[in-house]
Amino acid sequence: MKFLKRPQHFAALRRRLLRRWLSTAAAIALTMGGATGAVLHSEAAYAAGAITFDDSPGTSAPASTLGPYSMTPFSADAQAFGTVSSVSAPGGASVAFAPDVDHVQVGNGWATWSNGYAGDVYWTNGATSVTMTMPAGTKAFYFYAEPDPFATFDITATTQDGSSSGVIPVDGFAGASYFGFYASGSSSLETITVTSSVDFAIGEFGISQSASPQATILFLHGVDESYKDSLFAPLFQHIKDAVPGVSITHFEYFQDKADKAQSGGGCDAAADGQHAVALPSNLAGLPVDTSQNSPARCDSEGDIGQNAIRLDREIQDLYRQKGVKVILVGYSMGGETIRAFLSYSTQASDGVASGMVDSVVLLHGVEQGSWVAAAGGAVTSGASLVTENPFVGTAVSSLIGLFAPNPNRLATQEFNPFGGFIKWTDSQSTKLPDLPYYNTWGDERIVIHHCYLPFGHGCINTDVAHWGDMVLLPGSDNPTQTPLGGGERFLPNGFATNRWEWAEPYQVNWNPLTDPIQIGALSSLVGAPQQHTNYPNKQDSVTVADCRNGESVSVDTEIARVIVARLQGNLYACDLSQAKS
Amino acid sequence: MTISLRKGKAMTRKLRLGLAGAVIAVAVSVGILSFQQPATSAPAPASVMTGGFQDRSNGAYLRIQLDSGHPGYGLFAVAIPGVGLLWPQAPATVSPESAQSIQIRYGDAQGFLQSQALLDTEFGVNYQPSGPVQSITLRLVGQVDPDHKTGSIELWVNGTHYHLGVVAVPQTASASVNAYLTALSAGDWATLYQISDDSLKNSINQADFVQQMAAAIGDGKVATATVNGTLIYTTSSAGVGYATVPISLVVTSGGSQSAHAGNLTLIFNGGQWRVLTVDFSS
Numbered sequence: 034m035k036f037l038k039r040p041q042h043f044a045a046l047r048r049r050l051l052r053r054w055l056s057t058a059a060a061i062a063l064t065m066g067g068a069t070g071a072v073l074h075s076e077a078a079y080a081a082g083a084i085t086f087d088d089s090p091g092t093s094a095p096a097s098t099l100g101p102y103s104m105t106p107f108s109a110d111a112q113a114f115g116t117v118s119s120v121s122a123p124g125g126a127s128v129a130f131a132p133d134v135d136h137v138q139v140g141n142g143w144a145t146w147s148n149g150y151a152g153d154v155y156w157t158n159g160a161t162s163v164t165m166t167m168p169a170g171t172k173a174f175y176f177y178a179e180p181d182p183f184a185t186f187d188i189t190a191t192t193q194d195g196s197s198s199g200v201i202p203v204d205g206f207a208g209a210s211y212f213g214f215y216a217s218g219s220s221s222l223e224t225i226t227v228t229s230s231v232d233f234a235i236g237e238f239g240i241s242q243s244a245s246p247q248a249t250i251l252f253l254h255g256v257d258e259s260y261k262d263s264l265f266a267p268l269f270q271h272i273k274d275a276v277p278g279v280s281i282t283h284f285e286y287f288q289d290k291a292d293k294a295q296s297g298g299g300c301d302a303a304a305d306g307q308h309a310v311a312l313p314s315n316l317a318g319l320p321v322d323t324s325q326n327s328p329a330r331c332d333s334e335g336d337i338g339q340n341a342i343r344l345d346r347e348i349q350d351l352y353r354q355k356g357v358k359v360i361l362v363g364y365s366m367g368g369e370t371i372r373a374f375l376s377y378s379t380q381a382s383d384g385v386a387s388g389m390v391d392s393v394v395l396l397h398g399v400e401q402g403s404w405v406a407a408a409g410g411a412v413t414s415g416a417s418l419v420t421e422n423p424f425v426g427t428a429v430s431s432l433i434g435l436f437a438p439n440p441n442r443l444a445t446q447e448f449n450p451f452g453g454f455i456k457w458t459d460s461q462s463t464k465l466p467d468l469p470y471y472n473t474w475g476d477e478r479i480v481i482h483h484c485y486l487p488f489g490h491g492c493i494n495t496d497v498a499h500w501g502d503m504v505l506l507p508g509s510d511n512p513t514q515t516p517l518g519g520g521e522r523f524l525p526n527g528f529a530t531n532r533w534e535w536a537e538p539y540q541v542n543w544n545p546l547t548d549p550i551q552i553g554a555l556s557s558l559v560g561a562p563q564q565h566t567n568y569p570n571k572q573d574s575v576t577v578a579d580c581r582n583g584e585s586v587s588v589d590t591e592i593a594r595v596i597v598a599r600l601q602g603n604l605y606a607c608d609l610s611q612a613k614s
Numbered sequence: 615m616t617i618s619l620r621k622g623k624a625m626t627r628k629l630r631l632g633l634a635g636a637v638i639a640v641a642v643s644v645g646i647l648s649f650q651q652p653a654t655s656a657p658a659p660a661s662v663m664t665g666g667f668q669d670r671s672n673g674a675y676l677r678i679q680l681d682s683g684h685p686g687y688g689l690f691a692v693a694i695p696g697v698g699l700l701w702p703q704a705p706a707t708v709s710p711e712s713a714q715s716i717q718i719r720y721g722d723a724q725g726f727l728q729s730q731a732l733l734d735t736e737f738g739v740n741y742q743p744s745g746p747v748q749s750i751t752l753r754l755v756g757q758v759d760p761d762h763k764t765g766s767i768e769l770w771v772n773g774t775h776y777h778l779g780v781v782a783v784p785q786t787a788s789a790s791v792n793a794y795l796t797a798l799s800a801g802d803w804a805t806l807y808q809i810s811d812d813s814l815k816n817s818i819n820q821a822d823f824v825q826q827m828a829a830a831i832g833d834g835k836v837a838t839a840t841v842n843g844t845l846i847y848t849t850s851s852a853g854v855g856y857a858t859v860p861i862s863l864v865v866t867s868g869g870s871q872s873a874h875a876g877n878l879t880l881i882f883n884g885g886q887w888r889v890l891t892v893d894f895s896s
Contacts, residue, residue, distance in 0.1 A: 404744075451746050479740075483814050485798070485806060487865060487874040487894045491830040495817035498740050517730060517744045545737050545890070546858075546879055549850030 083220035084196040090211040092147040095175055095239055097581060100215035101275040101590070102173040102241035103598045103605060110153040112136055117155070122240050126168030132160055134235075143234055146179060147209040154236030156181070162228040163235065171222040172275065173215035173241040180205035181232045188233060190214070193223040209237070217274045246279045247602035248391040249355045251347065253284040253367025255569070256444050257333050259291035260284060260306075264364065264569040265396070271593030276600045280355060284367070287343055288335035300331035307331070310339040317380035318461065319373065320454050322443050334442035337366070337454060341373035345385050348374075358391035360599055364569060365504075366444060368398015368523075369458070372512070376461035392469035392531075392599050394592060395523055397568050400472075401459060401508040402450025402519030406440075450519035462512040462525070469531035469604075471595055473577070473588055474521040475502025475563035476536040479543045479554050497543065500558055504565035510534065528612035531604055533595075535577040536613070537588060539563045580607035665716070665758055666690075666738075667765045668853035669778040670882060673735020675853055676767055676778055680708065680716060680760055690718070690754070692769060693738070694776055698729035700769075702752055714759045718767070725752025727771065736812045736883050738852040763849040783847050783855030787880050790887035791859055794878060795839040798863070803827040811881050811888040834867030842875065855882035861892070 090096055097104060105123040112120070117136045119127040134155035139146040143154050154177075157163050167174060180186040183206040190198040190212045203210045216222050221243065227235060250272070254264055260283040272279055285291065289306035293299075300307055309326050321338035348359050363371040371393060378386035439445060447454035479498040485491040501507045501521055508520010510527070524534040541557040548554055558564065562571035572589045579586045598605035665680035678690035688705025706720035730745025756767025756778075766779040790809055797805040803824040807815070814823075843860035850856060857880045864873050876894035880887045 481813055481891070483810070483891045484894070485827065485889075485892055486830060486836075487863060487872075487876070489894075491827050493814065493818060493823070493826065495813050497734075497737070497813055517746075545739075545852075545854065545881070546848075546850065546856050549737075549852040549854065550739050 083218050084192050084194060084214055084216050084222065086190075086196060086198050087213040087215070088198065088201060088211050090148075090213075092208055092210055094148040094150075095177075095211060095213075095237065098594060099173040099175055099213045099239070099241065100217070101271050101593060101597060102215055103594065103601060103603050104173060104175065104239040104241050105603070107153075107238040107240070110136060114138070114142060116158070120153070120155070120238070122168050122238075122242075126242070128168065128174075128238065128240075129166040130155065131164045131166070132158075134158060134163060137234070139236075145183075145205075145207040145209075146237070147177065147207055150177070150209070150237050152237065154179075154234040156234040157232045159232050161230060161232060162226060164224055164226040165235075166224050167222045168240075168242060169221070170243040171216075171240060172243050173213070173239075174222050174225065175211060175213035175239045176225075176227075176235050177209040177211055177237040178227055178229075178233055178235045179203060179209035180229060181234070186229055186231050186233075188212075188227065188229045190225055190227045192225050194220075203233075205231075209234075215241070218277070241275075241601070243275075243277060246276050246357065246600040248357050248360045248599055249280045249282065249351055250360045250362060250596065250600075251282045251284055251344075251351060253286075253344070253361070253363040253370055254333070255365030255367060256448075257290065258569075259333065260286070260289055261291045265572055265589070266570075267573040267587075268589040268593055271590060272596055272600070275593070275597040279600055282347075282351060284344065284347060284370075286333055286335060286340050286370075288330045288332065290331055290333040292331035300329040302329065304331070310343050312339075313342065313381070315381055316342075317377055317382075318457065319377040319380070320447075320457050325443055330442075332439070332442065333366075334439055334444040336443040337370055337373055337447045340370050341377050344370055344374045345378055345383065348385050348389050352389040358389055360391045360394065360596060362394045362396065362596070363398050364396045365399055365565065366448075368395040368400060368521075369448070369455070371395065371398070372400065372462070372523075373454070373458045375465055376458050379464055379466060380461055386468075387466040390466070390468055393471070394596065395470075395472045396572075396592070397473060397475060397502050397505060397521055397565055398523065399448050399455075399505060399519075400512065400521055400523045401515050402452070402455040403448045403505050404450065404518045405504050406445050406448035406450075406519075448519075450515060451517055455519075456515050459513055459515045465512065465525050469599070470523070470525060471532070471592070472521075472523040472534040473592070474505070474507065474523075474534065474536060475500075475561075475565065475568065476507065476538045477501065477503060477558045477561055477563055478538070478540040479551065479558070480540050481545065482542045494540075494542070502537075502563055502565040502568065503558060528607070528609055530606045530609065533580045533607045533612075535580070535588060535591065537563045537575045537577055578611060578613075580611055581605070582608065583611045665760050666851075666853050667758060667763050667778075667780045668738045668855075669780050670783075670855070670885060671779075673733070673738070673884070674776075674778050675735075675738040676756075676758070676765065677738075677852075678706070678708075678718065678758065680758075682708075688718070690720070692754070692767075692778070693731075693733045693735075694769075694778070695733055695735055697771065697776065698727050699731040699733065700725055700727050700750070700752060700771060702726075702754075706754060711757070714761055715757050716760060717757050719755050721753035722751055722770070723753075725750045725771075736854075736881070738854050763851070763853040780853070783849055783857075783882055785845075785847055787845055787847070787857035787859075787887040790880055790889065791841060791845065791857075791861075791878060794880075794889050795841070795861065798836045798839045801828075801831070801835065806889070809889050811883045811890050832867070834865055836863055837866045837871065838862075838864045856880065856890075857882075857887060 110120050114136050116133045118133045119129040121127050135158045137143045137156055139151045178188050185202050185204045187200045188203045189200050198212050285306045287310055292301050292304035292306045294301045319338050322336045351359050361371050375386050477500040478496050480494045480496050483493045505521035506518045508516050508522045510522045510524035512525045539561045541554045543554040562574040573587050575588045576585045577588045595605045666677040668675040672695055674694045676692050679686045688708045691701040693699050702720050703724035706718045709717040726747050727750045728747050734740035751772050753770040758765030764780045769776040793809050807820045807823045840862050842862040845857050845859045848856050859878050861878050862875050874894050876892045878892050879890045881890045
């Protein structure tokens, strides 16, 4: 029936099917005669200049990403079947063909394809080469190609700068193969020329274009760091590569460490971070402590309450300047500052959290406080407790020095899981704005290897210690809870396609007989890239399960994909079947 | 069941067991994720915790810095089930009387108590820092034997008296060794579970353990299991008692036999010798 509606194509299909059957017969004859060898499909991805080729899907369905880019498949082509010179791309621009091609469809003018695809394809109409001209700003593009004859023929794709797929053998019988190119840095794809020794069809297109970013990024560093520090460099490089026009702002805290004077010691009074935060008339319950506003300090250990207000205002400024919402990315203290801002903005009903924030990404954020801060003296005995608690020894003392360098400063005291600041922030998190939330947490464990049988069989690993990322214990996903040991987990209302949490596992086998007081085990945990203070510079060594398909991927790549999708106005839609609590 | 004739029967059996082991590893890994009560610990570096002992009646333990060259010389911590973790505001006075007796004395003076800390009564090293730390009045008098990891202390917390004492590790592990060998030979995994240590039982229930062990050995069987040496008793620097003994196993599977040698390690846990692990060298 389908063919009867398109008589002009029925005849063409019949001709082409006949032609393909003849080709198949010839190919079979050649194969039986030993003239055709086995064809190996290359899965290598290699770079040529600033453009990289990737054919890893082969004949399988296209991946949702190509390199660092989230890909958008083309919609069904509304053009009539027959000769066309272009096809509309997502976003309104178009891909042009030269020479013109014949618009057909798998099963309706074209006999076979691969991976179950049954949509539009474009036959070269007898030609052995076609050039596709990309829309401006194309960062990544993939297509499938299949020879017309029912046999294997080589196909090559080449971009405008000579980057090539190399020779890819493609089976003409249901063997349509994937060709993907992506550009990095400031370069983009302009043309792709596809050639073969026979005529062929191309189709099943996907594209990623660098439109103006749909959001801007505001990054908040941790305690005792400077907003000028280079932290999470691979993550931000991935993002810049994928979205060259992206704006990444580094939040300058009140009393930021970057405010140190260039000479003579002390703080630069002119630095923006040295200007006290003007408190609003309605603090909406947010705990604010101005007792350490003077004398001047520049150590990034100031009051988180004032910094939450400062963050609220900076988001407003960015929103007005850029005209787009803000993606908040916070590490360590940055996480707690974001959480405090969310609670404050929600309670104050100022519309900033709910109307100017695109999404929230927390990287080992202080969600429910840190036991280190509690041990670090923010209790009755003051600073001396750090050194006087004999359980806090050399292995962790370095963490204390980095994370809670001065237990008398407000930031450290506000990391205390049973202090008033954390308790207020978490208790006010019952009505968090409905935003995409993403969180990563270190899952370091000490385990014992119990074995009962030879060959290492009958062995059972048992956990004896869950350390989180050492500075932060795992804690609870529920943002309204405040476990007494603190925590770094954060997943309000559970997993969703736009709400995810990645555990970053690391475990060390402990032998209590040879390492009775865990010196070796703890040293291993302290050195792990998941450990809190290592994380900003070793994030690319940490792997997580991709929230879309469970595949192992470095966490900087995964988080970059999430953020890039937001910047492109898309959603990196996580698959709930991959959720593990 | 033969997997590959080319690889010979022994190798075939090994491969099959390997697959079963992998299944167990995956299953246990998943199980860990739902572990009821994550036990988080704070570290105990050797430079700080060079001395101490464990009271084997209830798992309470003392840890103390006895390195006179260490700035923390005399600092200590005491873990008492039902009370919490205690430590002083300043070092104790340490008076070596002999190589086997060091007197320690503290207070009455300020100390600290974390009553909600989750203590590790098996290994004497882990604890979960939890809950507020409160100031207390602390007094401690006692002696420790660093060589034998024994000692005796009297402790007063806000005037309430506690006693921690220990004798040398009882040299009674042979019964548990025999129980292990018997259970292995009989494929009695339920008994093996029962004589295992607390850290295992806190992570897996008996039914799952039995199922996983049965899957691991498959159609194999431990034909003989014998002691192949002398029991050696040690006390770790954490004050925990261990016993190790060489053992030999003969395993039959798929019509073939293989001999294996290993070291069985037991831990004195909860007043009994319990199986911790076996390190098979072949």
